[in-house]
Structure formats: C-alpha cells, structure tokens
Amino acid sequence: MLIGPQNSAVAGTLAARLRTVRERIGAAARAAGRNEDSVTLLAVSKGHAAAAVGALARLGVEHFGESYLQEALPKLDALAGLELSWHFIGHLQANKTRAVAERFAWVHGLDRLRIAERLAAQRPHWAPPLNVCVQVKLAPDATKGGASASEARALLMALASFPRLRARGLMCMLPEGLDAAGQRARFSAVRRLYEDLRQEGAALDTLSMGMSGDFEAAVAAGSTLVRIGTALLGARADAAGVGGP
Numbered sequence: 001m002l003i004g005p006q007n008s009a010v011a012g013t014l015a016a017r018l019r020t021v022r023e024r025i026g027a028a029a030r031a032a033g034r035n036e037d038s039v040t041l042l043a044v045s046k047g048h049a050a051a052a053v054g055a056l057a058r059l060g061v062e063h064f065g066e067s068y069l070q071e072a073l074p075k076l077d078a079l080a081g082l083e084l085s086w087h088f089i090g091h092l093q094a095n096k097t098r099a100v101a102e103r104f105a106w107v108h109g110l111d112r113l114r115i116a117e118r119l120a121a122q123r124p125h126w127a128p129p130l131n132v133c134v135q136v137k138l139a140p141d142a143t144k145g146g147a148s149a150s151e152a153r154a155l156l157m158a159l160a161s162f163p164r165l166r167a168r169g170l171m172c173m174l175p176e177g178l179d180a181a182g183q184r185a186r187f188s189a190v191r192r193l194y195e196d197l198r199q200e201g202a203a204l205d206t207l208s209m210g211m212s213g214d215f216e217a218a219v220a221a222g223s224t225l226v227r228i229g230t231a232l233l234g235a236r237a238d239a240a241g242v243g244g245p
C-alpha cells in the first residue's frame with residue numbers, strides 16, 4: 001500500500017512540512033553565505049501514492065525522485081498531465097535502463113560505464129539529452145553503489161562521447177549514523193572533488209547531496225540539489241522500498 005493524502009487535513013500537513021523544509025534549506029544556505037535559490041528541492045516520492053505527488057505539485061514542487069521502477073511507472077502514468085521533472089535516484093540495473101531512458105529526465109545513481117552506454121543508446125531521439133549525475137562513494141564508506149573519485153573522473157570523461165547524455169554533476173549518499181561533523185566532512189570531500197573536476201574543464205552544475213537526515217550539512221558544504229522524502233511526506237509504507245528493488 002502506498003501512502004496518499006486522503007483528505008484536506010493531510011494536504012494541510014504537506015503544505016506545512018513543505019514550508020518547514022524550504023525554511024530549513026533557506027536558513028542553511030544563508031548561514032553558508034549562499035542564495036537559497038541556489039538549492040533545488042527534489043521531493044522523493046517513493047513509498048507514497050501519486051496523489052501525494054499531485055498535492056506537492058499543486059504546492060509548487062517540480063522535481064520528483066523515485067527509486068524503484070515498478071513502483072514509479074504507474075505514478076508517472078497517473079501524473080502524465082502535469083509538467084513534472086522525474087529523477088531516477090535508485091540503483092539502476094542493466095535490464096531496467098530502457099524504461100528509465102524513455103521516461104525520466106534525470107538519473108542520479110550512475111556509477112558504471114555499461115549503464116551509461118545503455119542509457120545513451122536507449123534515450124529516444126525526440127527527448128532532450130538525459131541528465132546524469134555520477135554517484136561517488138568515498139573511502140572508507142561502504143554504501144550500496146558509487147564510484148571512487150578516480151572512477152568518477154574516468155566515467156565523466158567517457159560521458160563526453162555520448163551526445164544523448166548530459167553529465168550534470170556528482171551525487172552521493174552518506175552511510176547512516178554519522179554525526180553532523182562526520183556528515184560535513186564527507187559532503188565537503190565530495191564538494192572538493194566536484195570543484196576539482198570543474199577546474200579540469202568538466203561543465204558540471206549539480207551537486208546532488210543531502211536527504212532528510214543530513215540536508216543542512218549538505219547545503220552548508222555546497223549542495224545544489226537536496227533529495228528529501230521523509231521530512232516532506234512522512235514515513236514510508238515500507239522502509240525497504242515498496243515494489244522491491
């Protein structure tokens with residue numbers, strides 16, 4: 001069961017949560033001497049029904065993230081009438097690339113060339129290039145996916161030869177249980193890699209980092225896009241992921 005806004009009280013809760021999240025992003029940005037408009041809010045709607053996405057869209061949210069393809073596709077169908085930007089943020093398996101290349105505007109978890117090749121070949125000619133962020137995992141963290149710094153650099157260079165893909169930046173996910181200083185240190189290391197790559201000539205503009213539990217540290221470290229689920233939409237029906245991996 002996906003969780004949806006059954007009534008106007010739920011819609012009111014959504015509006016209040018959205019306001020709080022936007023205020024927290026703004027405060028973290030200002031504290032870091034940044035303009036709050038420099039941080040894009042991506043609402044992570046996995047585990048929540050299409051109606052919840054529709055409610056957030058009516059409140060002005062444009063970017064939505066999904067992690068599980070079987071769960072996402074019926075939602076994209078149900079909301080096809082709205083001008084939303086869909087981001088695939090899950091771990092992408094080779095046998096799922098076609099639907100992602102056809103239906104999504106962004107992919108955030110790219111960490112290997114084989115997946116990039118498939119996405120590039122499968123991106124429909126009528127669609128604009130697929131925006132991609134390379135997921136990085138910094139030692140000694142053992143997150144599910146992610147390229148090392150040197151693998152990320154090589155992958156970004158390889159992406160330049162795929163006109164159907166547009167390399168936009170880096171994405172990272174922190175291990176759970178870090179304190180604020182640990183979060184800040186990880187995010188700052190990813191920011192440094194991002195700045196190094198830009199110095200080396202990569203035309204990147206997106207640093208996708210920060211979730212409900214760590215987005216203020218991410219904004220302090222320079223995140224340009226935060227991916228927020230729980231703080232906006234509440235707890236998910238199944239923390240392991242509705243619809244399976």
Ligand SMILES: *Cc1c(COP(=O)(O)O)cnc(C)c1O
Pocket residue numbers: 044046067089090173211212213227228229230231
């Ligand atoms: C689920 C998910 C999020 C959102 O997580 P919350 O803690 O609910 O904000 C962000 N990014 C990725 C890659 C996710 O899988």
